Amino acid sequence: MFEIQPMNAETYRQQTRRSTLVIALIFLALAMVLSTMAVALFGTPGGDNLRFNIGGVFAAVLVMAALMRKVFWTQAWMAPAVYSWQLKRSLMSVTNVMHHVTAAVEAGDPSAMKLLRFYHLGLSQMHQLDGNSSDHGQLRREMEQHEARMQALGINPDQNRLDPAWLEAVKQART
Known part of the structure; x- marks a missing residue:
């Protein structure tokens, strides 16, 4: 995880x-x-x-x-590079099923909503670490809208962990 x-x-x-x-x-x-x-x-x-x-x-x-x-x-001197590699890999695992995630989020699936929140938080951090602010405004708006929707449904928006079970749940829901 x-x-x-x-x-x-x-x-x-x-x-x-x-x-x-x-x-x-x-x-x-x-x-x-x-x-x-x-x-x-x-x-x-x-x-x-x-x-x-x-x-x-x-x-x-x-x-x-x-x-x-x-x-x-x-x-220890490689820790930041290893962390960014793991972060990018985690984000890519979500990106690979993003079509399933967006459909499940629209349907109100809590696992998909947590997964999308993790994706937003991870992508935001990657933009920050890489110094890439070009898409940050659009991402910030999407993050705020999704966070508000999660709070309205009573789902904790602090999703800093990628649970592989969320990926599997989203894949299974659409097959």
Whole structure:
């Protein structure tokens, strides 16, 4: 179950820029070392070693993927990037069934209403963290209308957690 956490947007952007730079530098170093090693081991002096250079870069991609999942993912310096990845993934899981969600919200389904509220809150936070204010006015109006409807129906508008059961309930209601 994913939960929206309060986060300072400026600190978030600073930390994600730093983690991105660290990852990029590690990848560049790995690609250079592995390409050099591949050419030294398998290449021919003065020959065409492009395929070994490309092989070294490909090996660096594989090593970086493993490092990301096994080592870096759990590091404190990666926490903001991991959080935003999880938030975006959670939002995408709602977006994928949004046609079901909107129909169920119109029908007054409480699970769908909670799901849409989580989506609004998560999307608002993502806009804030990314510094994207272009669609924020429209989103704010939709959020306020939906929140008022939830309160009128006696549903708590504080929906900071994505309950996977809500997704399943919305999918099942429309099948």
